[in-house]
Amino acid sequence: MMSEPLAADAVMVEVKDLTKSYGNVEAVKGVSLLVRRGEAQFVIGPSGCGKSTFLRCINLLEEPSSGSMRVGETAIEFGRGHRMSAREQARFRSNVGMVFQQFHLFPHMTALQNVMEGPVTVKRVARAQARHQAEALLAKVGLADKRDVYPRHLSGGQAQRVAIARALAMQPRVMLLDEVTSALDPELVGEVLEVIRQLTFEGMTMIVVTHEMAFAREVAARVVFMDAGLILEEGSAEELLDRPRNPRLQSFLRRFRN
């Protein structure tokens, strides 16, 4: 669907005909997507349409049923005859950052330890260096003063910013954000969106699932609309959100206007 051909290294994530079934429920029914380096790709769609499943497939938290995918220089085929070892999967995941709706910070670690954990345990980065980097990341998300605080003493917005810093600490090729503001009190949404906005300015490649349409219009490079496991329409934020062609997208957006 891309109009002009792209140089291979201009594309950070390339997904082809990806499907995911749970028994005989097909949650993702053949999705293809190109995400360019440094761009924020937004994904919108009604509840249950398969957005989370799609995102989790990209991180191999779910094993796709068929299709193929490339992130950076790592290409993977799914389906019969294609099995990855646990080590290969782990290595792949370490290059893909994931932020969850419910934060899932490690409760037995301080904010700083949460951010250090990936580099130290997975990448075997020296402690001093990991701490240095973690401190810088906490400062970047505006939480330098919370470094020694345990997650239960953080507000939802602060916890989510720590979770973003934790994912960034792995220096991922791409960040996956799954409705990261949906569990927050309305007054805390802004501080998290501000951090994501900052990341788009810095050219972080991201795939963002969200219901924040105003935010999508403001920062998305491209948007896709998913419905019932399929991508029904894709384009720039303006094209998709202001001049939707697909009738299902039109009715989906109408619900947000009211």
Place this chain on the structure above:
Amino acid sequence: MEYSWDFSIVFLRPGNWARGFAVTMVYAVATTVAGLVLGLVCGMVMLSRHTILASPIHGYVQFFRSTPLLIQIVWFYYALPVVIGLNIPAWLAAGLGLTLYMGAFSAEIFRAGIMSIDKGQWQAARALGMMPVQMMRRIILPQATRRMVPPFVNQSVLQLKNTSLLSVVAVPDLMYTGTLLVSETFRPLEIYTALAVFYFIILYPLQRLAKLLEQRDDV
């Protein structure tokens, strides 16, 4: 009718009491520790999806949790040597029942402790690229052990009380010492009261510890 209490007879055989105390403590500590180790191993197997190994372990755990310990002890003491055709020493046979009993409960505590950790913790650890062993060591076990300590302490308290059942197979523990003294003095009220006090003195500190651990709120 007036009963005249005479607690002085309790102190008739201090040497026997000392031995009884030592026997009770050794059995309690040894079978608790051995049972814990057994329980950890069994709990791990139950958590793994290794069905061929896991189903007999499930069977063992269910069986020992659902039958009276007294029968287990008696069975190991009298029947096991016959069944395996080996003359295993009496002290070992008596301890085996207690150990397997502790092992079954520990396995379940361990399994339940791990399972109680939120799925999101596993996902977050996997998303960072951790291998299963790293996830267990860094993320799951540190959280799960805090939850498992109170039930483990409770189970150990029960285990120490349960050693009193060893007296039925003539292991000279505290309970057995008391029973002998009763048949010598015909003073069961004083002696069983004293026994209760002895067990209380041993177990009260452990109970307090369990309470403290439960109230700890760091996770």
